Amino acid sequence: MDIDTVKERAGPREFGPGDDMPREYREAATRMIQFHANSEIMGAYIERPFIRQAPSxxxxxxxxxxxxxxxxxxxxxxxAAEELGIKTREEMLDELEAGDGKFLNCFHYPLDDWYELPMIMFFVDGAAMRRQATLKRTSWEPYAHAIDKICFEEGFHIKHGEDILRTIATGSKRDRERLQAAFEKWWPRILQFFGPTDDQSTHGEFAMEVGLKTMSNDDLRNAFLNAYVPKAKKYGLELPEYPRVEYHEADDYYEVYEEDLDWEEFFTVAKNEYPTGVGQIEKRERAQAAVEWVRDAIESPEQGGVSPAAADD
Ligand SMILES: [Fe+2]
Ligand SMILES: [Fe+2]
Structure with missing residues (x-):
């Protein structure tokens, strides 16, 4: 199939492993899904310390x-990415460990305490849900299929995040102050969740043309703002002065001043050059190293391990 045919046929769940897709499409889809997969894994790393720190x-x-x-x-x-035939799952995991895998800006920053957790579990997962819901209509069918299950579970995450937020927001004055401080720290990063504005986005247009993406960064950011600014207010959170968010009363919608967002930091973070991001990746690397002996034992029976086949004898 050539790229023009792909653009003509592009529609929800239109293409799958049985289709002869051009390399340009397969590379773009791999880039997008790998980014998403890496973000899920790094999301797990950022939340993991809270299994221990949870208050009940x-x-x-x-x-x-x-x-x-x-x-x-x-x-x-x-x-879902592997089926595009560009990279194997192991290669993608190795890239992540080596610091070459890209992932969401928010997951480059550590969460410092329990008050910051709902910033990820409610606001970032809420933003993720906005984007993922539109991906049920992506043109790469295995991706859409994975998204069905992800959205189902992500719905629970947001409910859980909101429950933590509500508990803190209805707690003591001290609780509310700490929550507000966490919100002010995370809010600008959350607004950058959807990536650069459409005119700065490198791959956005092509991804839209071939049906991988179905909504632009700017439209998603606006949809998120309009759903989540009222929710933040409901829990007593006040928007910081910067980035400025304007409310257009006549049309009942919120708009952020894009120029108030720190895009230089965003691009530094995205290149894995931000110090805290490196810290997150090292955790991934250590986890990989910790299980290396298990892999060796399974894969190299001559080194004293038992292969799954030998175990049957
Ligand atoms: Fe997830
Ligand atoms: Fe989640």
Missing amino acids: LDRKLAVSAQVQDEVGHGQLLYR
Whole structure:
């Protein structure tokens, strides 16, 4: 299939492993899905410390289930990307470990305390849900298929995040102050979730033309703002002065001043050059190293390990 045919036929779940897709499409889809998969894995790493820090057994169980979900989402997505024939799942995981894998800006920053957790579990997952819901109509069918399951589980994550937010927001004055501080720190990063404005986005236009993306960064950011500014207010959170967010009363919608967002930091973070991002990647690297001996034992029976086949004897 040539690229013009792809653009003509592009529609929801139109293409799959049985189609002869041009390399340009397969590379673009791999880039997009790998980014998404990496983000799920890094999301798990950022949430993981809160299994230990959760204030009650119920919260511990819920956070632990959520971390497992995120790892599962990553695996589903690597499989969907693998079927494009550009990279294997192992190659993508190795790239992530080596610091060459790109992932969401928000997951480059550590979460410092429990008050910051709903910034990820409610606002970032809420933003993710906005984007993912539109991806049920992506043109690469295995991606759309993975998204069905991801959206189902992500719905629970947002409910859980909102429950944590509500508990803190209805707590003591001190709780509310700490929540507000966490919000002010995270809000600009959250607004950058959808990536650069459409005119700065490198791959956005092509992805729209071939049906991989169905909504632009700017439209998604606006949709998110209009849904989540009222929610933030509902829990008593006040928007910081910057980035400025304007409310257009006549049309009942919010708009952010794009120029108030720090795009230089965003692009530094995206290149894995931000110090905290490196810290997150090292955790991934250490986890990989910690299980290396298990892989060796399974794969190299002559080194004293037992291969799955030998175990049957
Ligand atoms: Fe997820
Ligand atoms: Fe999630």
